Amino acid sequence: ETLTAVICGGGNAAHVMTGLASSRENVDIRVLDVFSDEAERWTKTLGADPLLLTVNHPDGTHDEVRGKPSMITNDASKAVPGASLIIFAVPAFAHESYFEAIKPYLKPNTTIVGMPGQPGFEFQCFSILKDIAPECCVVAFEGLPWAARISEFGRAVTVLSTKDFLGCVVIKGKSNVGPDPMKPVQYLLGPHPVAQIYHNFLEPTLNTKSIMHPPIMYGTWHEWDGQPLDSKPLFYQGLTAEAAELMSGMSDELIATAREISRKKPEFNLDGVGHLFDWFKLIYKDEIKDKSSLLTALQTNSAFNGLLHPMKETPDGKFLPDFTYRYMTEDVPFGVVVLKGISEIAGVATPVTDKVLAWSQKMIGKEYIVGDKLCGKDVATSRAPQRYGYKTLDDFDILL
Numbered sequence: 001e002t003l004t005a006v007i008c009g010g011g012n013a014a015h016v017m018t019g020l021a022s023s024r025e026n027v028d029i030r031v032l033d034v035f036s037d038e039a040e041r042w043t044k045t046l047g048a049d050p051l052l053l054t055v056n057h058p059d060g061t062h063d064e065v066r067g068k069p070s071m072i073t074n075d076a077s078k079a080v081p082g083a084s085l086i087i088f089a090v091p092a093f094a095h096e097s098y099f100e101a102i103k104p105y106l107k108p109n110t111t112i113v114g115m116p117g118q119p120g121f122e123f124q125c126f127s128i129l130k131d132i133a134p135e136c137c138v139v140a141f142e143g144l145p146w147a148a149r150i151s152e153f154g155r156a157v158t159v160l161s162t163k164d165f166l167g168c169v170v171i172k173g174k175s176n177v178g179p180d181p182m183k184p185v186q187y188l189l190g191p192h193p194v195a196q197i198y199h200n201f202l203e204p205t206l207n208t209k210s211i212m213h214p215p216i217m218y219g220t221w222h223e224w225d226g227q228p229l230d231s232k233p234l235f236y237q238g239l240t241a242e243a244a245e246l247m248s249g250m251s252d253e254l255i256a257t258a259r260e261i262s263r264k265k266p267e268f269n270l271d272g273v274g275h276l277f278d279w280f281k282l283i284y285k286d287e288i289k290d291k292s293s294l295l296t297a298l299q300t301n302s303a304f305n306g307l308l309h310p311m312k313e314t315p316d317g318k319f320l321p322d323f324t325y326r327y328m329t330e331d332v333p334f335g336v337v338v339l340k341g342i343s344e345i346a347g348v349a350t351p352v353t354d355k356v357l358a359w360s361q362k363m364i365g366k367e368y369i370v371g372d373k374l375c376g377k378d379v380a381t382s383r384a385p386q387r388y389g390y391k392t393l394d395d396f397d398i399l400l
């Protein structure tokens with residue numbers, strides 16, 4: 001039987017997923033790209049050729065993988081009918097446009113995959129796809145399976161590295177997608193990463209890495225005098241003690257939130273929620289030189305060597321911090337704000353998160369919190385549960 005899948009997006013992630021999926025046997029892979037004129041450009045650029053994936057391996061060798069989708073379109077009425085699997089491979093800010101695009105054509109028992117989902121994916125999915133979402137299977141990966149860069153738009157992409165394992169959530173609801181909804185997903189991904197299923201959506205959400213970038217930005221820039229710099233500062237190696245402390249404090253607040261939710265609602269098993277420092281030591285055990293604290297672990301992780309702050313160049317060759325970069329514009333509305341919303345519903349105070357959020361929202365010209373309450377006008381464009389009408393922990397039951 002042919003596996004018909006739609007890959008949504010047109011960036012790095014969508015290129016990799018399209019190439020990999022199309023290289024498998026017995027598949028019909030369709031690309032849905034609703035952004036600007038990308039679908040048309042991609043179709044023209046590719047012509048009759050397959051997409052080329054260069055997959056790098058840790059030992060320095062590489063494989064070439066080729067695959068050709070059956071269509072690349074911006075028209076969901078062509079891509080969605082007949083598909084059993086829809087994979088979102090776009091940044092979180094673009095998810096809304098894809099939920100809206102697929103909604104009219106979606107049938108029960110479809111599997112919808114966020115790759116990655118990012119905090120708030122489930123709230124948004126169940127809100128936009130109201131009646132149909134509980135009849136579908138919703139899967140959300142906690143990260144992207146690869147580090148990848150397009151080398152030639154529409155034609156070639158390089159997979160720099162592939163994760164061995166990757167956590168995900170499976171919300172099966174009332175759907176009837178078969179005993180193992182992950183089987184077709186894993187088939188398209190190949191042997192790696194191996195999908196590891198969390199107990200429920202709150203586990204990866206409260207473990208999110210979205211709490212890393214905003215406190216680092218805070219640490220470096222909250223006392224900045226506004227003058228352009230001669231060079232771009234190091235992002236991790238230049239980490240301040242204050243930033244590491246804030247990051248750690250935000251992680252503590254998420255653990256407190258998890259404890260409180262499990263206490264009030266034991267059906268939410270959140271044993272998998274842990275501190276960022278422990279996760280970090282585990283994942284980068286061979287790369288970190290000094291594991292004595294979160295600060296030193298971040299400063300001495302060779303995987304982060306040379307990474308710089310996102311900066312904009314001025315006409316005279318100097319540099320200003322770029323607060324429009326995804327470290328702020330993705331990790332705040334689709335990260336920290338969602339977490340703040342969950343903590344608030346759980347009744348847990350979050351003074352450290354509030355401090356970072358108050359500064360971050362100012363830098364991106366938004367208002368999410370007012371004092372310590374998540375009631376600012378821009379909650380309406382975030383993925384906080386409050387935006388979608390979730391008020392109590394019982395409202396989360398539908399996502400179990």
Ligand code: NAI
Nearest residue numbers: 009010011012013014035089090091092094144146147148
């Ligand atoms: P990307 O930056 O390549 O995505 C760009 C694409 O997003 C565009 O080509 C377009 O298709 C779409 N897009 C842009 N603006 C849009 C708009 N206004 N409306 C609708 N669509 C729009 O992103 P990439 O690299 O594919 O990453 C996807 C996700 O994976 C992101 O959340 C990213 O943070 C995450 N990620 C990416 C990694 C990588 O190595 N590329 C590594 C780890 C995580």
